Amino acid sequence: MSKDPRRWLTVKPQGLYCAAGDFYVDPTRPVARAVITHGHADHARAGHGKVLATAETLAIMQSRFGEDCWGSAQAVGFGERIEIGGASVSLAPAGHVLGSAQAVLDHDGGRVVVSGDYKRRRDPTCAGFEPVPCDVFVTEATFALPVFRHPDDAGEIAKLLDSLRLFPNRTHLVGAYALGKAQRVIRLLREAGYDRTIFLHGALEALCTLYEGLGVALGPLEPVAGSKKDKAGEIVMCPPGALNDRWAAGFPDPVTAMASGWMRVRQRARQRGVELPLILSDHADWDELTRTLHDVGAPQVWITHGREEALAHYAQQAGFQAEALSLVGFEEGEDG
Amino acid sequence: MKRFADLMERLVYTGGRNAKLAILAEYFRTTPDPDRGWALAALTDGYETRLLTPAAVRKLAEARTDPVLFRLSYDYVGDLAETTALIWPEAEALPGEAPRLGEIVDTLARTSRARAPQHVEGWLDRLDGSGRYALLKLLMGGLRVGVSARLAKTALAQYGGKPIEEIEELWFGLTPPYGDLFAWLDGRTSAPQVDTSTLFRPVMLANPLEDGELDRLAPTDFRAEWKWDGIRVQLAARDGEARLFTRTGDEIGPAFPDIAGRADFDAVLDGELLVRREGEIRPFNDLQQRLGRKSVTAAMLRDYPAHLRVYDILFRGDRDLRPDPFETRRAELEAFVTGLNRDWLDLSPLVPFDDWDALRAIWDGTREAGIEGLMLKRVDASYTAGRPKGPWFKWKRAPLTADCVLMYAQRGHGKRSSLYSDFTFGCWRDGPDGAPELVPVGKAYSGYTDAELKEIDRWIRRNTVEKFGPVRSVIPEIVLEVAFDSVHPSKRHKSGIAMRFPRIHRLRTDKPAEEADRVETLAAMIEG
DSSP, X not given: OTTOGGGTEEEETTEEEETTTTEEESOSSOOSEEEOOOOSTTTOOSOEEXXXXXXXHHHHHHHHHOTTSEEEEEEOOTTOEEEETTEEEEEEEOSSSTTOEEEEEEETTEEEEEOOSOOOSOOTTSOOOOOOXXXXXXXXXXXXXXXXXXXXXXXXXXXXXXXXXXXXXSOEEEEOOXXXXXXXXXXXXXXXXXXXXXXXXXXXXXXXXXXXXXXXXXXXXXXXXXXXXXXXXXXXXXXXXXXXXXXXXGSSSOEEEEEOGGGGSHHHHHHTTXXXXXXXXXXXXXXXXXXXXXXXXXXXXXXXXXXHHHHHHHHHHTTOEEEEOOOTTOOOOTTO | OHHHHHHHHHHHHOOOHHHHHHHHHHHHHHSOTTHHHHHHHHHTTXXXXXXXXXXXXXXXXXXXXXXXHHHHHHHHHOOHHHHHHHHSOOOSSOSSOOOOHHHHHHHXXXXXXXXXXXXXXXXXXXXXXXXXXXXXXXXXXXXXXXXXXXXXXXXXXXXXXXXXXXXXXXXXXXXXXXHHHXXXXXXXXXXOOOOOTTSOOOOBOOEEOOTTOGGGSOGGGEEEEEEOSSEEEEEEEETTEXXXXXXXXXXXXXXXXXXXTTOOSSEEEXXXXXXXXXXXXXXXXXXXXXXXXXXXXXXXXXXXXXXXXXXXXXXXXXXXXXXXXXXXXXXXXXXXXXXXXXXXXEEOOBOOOSSHHHHHHHHHTTTTTTOOEEEEEETTOOOXXXXXXXXXXXXXXXXXXXXXXXXXXXXXSGGGTTSEEEEEEEEEEEOTTSSEEEEEEEEEOOSSOHHHXXXXXXXXXXXXXXXXXXXXXXXXXXXXXXXXXXXXXXXXSTTSEEEESOEEEEEOTTSOGGGSOBHHHHHTTOOO
């Protein structure tokens, strides 16, 4: 196969490397030139020379790592085409978090789409995933087991609101990843008609402000600040780690909720001491992953972080050429 | 089934006892017969079909999914019922209405084991994820939602506004789906009529004797007995049939044929189950060998012969002695036991004393004598179920203490889930290289004040060596004075010993870790 993209796209210790344009996609160590799909810490790191990403992703990186977290940066809109060396790069929406993109790489008549992290269902805080036909589709596999079928978002938000009605004197502590999940939960609550002030753990404040600045309205928000005792019957958002932290101890009889795709497995929810599991994920579930393979129609599928074995098995059964791509540094994060 | 599934789901994730009671009462209120009765049976181990084996479930799941994907999923989830419930292919719209719990139970009652999976497959298609989970858990056994039979009965009592004792009195005469019980609790009928002759009667319990309490009591109002270190049991015998119950009403007769199989009289007795070999009462550890088993081997009967030491009589023939004062019951009991003359049953003797000082001197000697303490019972008190305040006291012997070093801490549950409140502590011994090493000797969850807990929690977070999930190992620096009732040899613990009823007595901030106790010191405390 003369046009095999394997000749110009390879795995190096730093990450996925495009030899044709001499750049990396989501490298896990500082490199001279990087294309970044989205702002989560296992994809976006500080210290690269030149960075190419959506304007939103660049803003998120600066908010997390500081103004000078790179040598120089170039913002690219969806659909805009940029030539880097012998390769042509464009970005397409991935539907994962605000600014998240798939990197579409063309060279030598072949096209590879590096989808980063993605989901297919509607998300009121970011642009929806667009399937891009290609020769090689690089996919994540975070929830790549048929036991992971994320239910309808509205139903999960209703669980939280029902619990608030049932326990009007208990603080509802909702653990949600600081980038993306927290803002999505807030937006979904607003869509469900919840218009009270939502209180924020300190670690969520900056990103919520950033989202609002980028046009995602979140309604009345306030930091938890000093008093926890007067938060009976309120919704308080915090990062998942804070649920089991001493920080959580001062709230009146808290209900611990957690918004994550992992909540689908009871044992996992119970291990974390979660009383109210909300199955809300920013990653594609099994049905979305498998549907996407067909929508994109790439004869070759490269599978990165997650449960590669199961998705590779499915893809092979369905007639794709599939293999696991062993990239280091991607973990089963809390952004599930 | 939908309601039952919701009930399971809510119970799984709810930690607090009161919250669980509220959830159960709400379920009984909103669910019709016979569904609520079958749910009650499932929660109290009254519904055991075991019609569905793990192999049968696996076969069903593999027939409907890709076996490779099923295996990978099962490896990840780790629970067969949950994997199957989650992976089961779902139609866009469920075909037909979800089956009712009563319908499921009825169908299975008329089905052979071989044909059961076929029905189950049909039901799985008609249920959603939590419904499938509840169905599989119900039919495979092992709901494990953190509800004991006692808690379920407490919820019934609260739901119907009846004393739990009345429900327990009837309980063993009732059968699922408990239509007559609910009719009574709903106020539609009077209490169900059951033949209670060999049924469990709720027991009378004692309160701990508080400091200084003796001085407020008159010694002439009380009788003293030894407090035995066995388990409290009730033997109900009638017309050649006998049942042996724990104090919560669980029947353990089949595991103790050397008691239940020999009771050929008409009486209900209250006493202590012990192991007695060659005329000697053995330590609790020996009794432990026979507990928690459904049946018993000839070797166990020979090595750990059971013995019943009685201290009260509730019925003699048809005569209910419970309303009578202690002294009357005691006279009846003595006459009855003397007349029986059995070597597997004897009378717990009274401990004579003149005044509290004399009794205190006897209490001081209980540890030396290998006895757990004393019981005080009012001479004029009737036998009242529950734990009434005033008539009965237990006066446990003073605890032993040891200075131990905090080794591991684990986050607690419920209110304490954000604090490291469960402590594993150790004592010193010589390691293989001769250098002193710490080995765990026990675990405690209580005994500290809230302020102390916060302080220890803060210290733990700053002095963590390693994290293993919810557990942290810490620098061996904090000395805890641990109080415990006794020490036993244990093969399961690295130190070779295990403590009974350990709790944190106080923090020894004055003591360096190197000066904590040695394992040998604890081992020397083993009795018997």
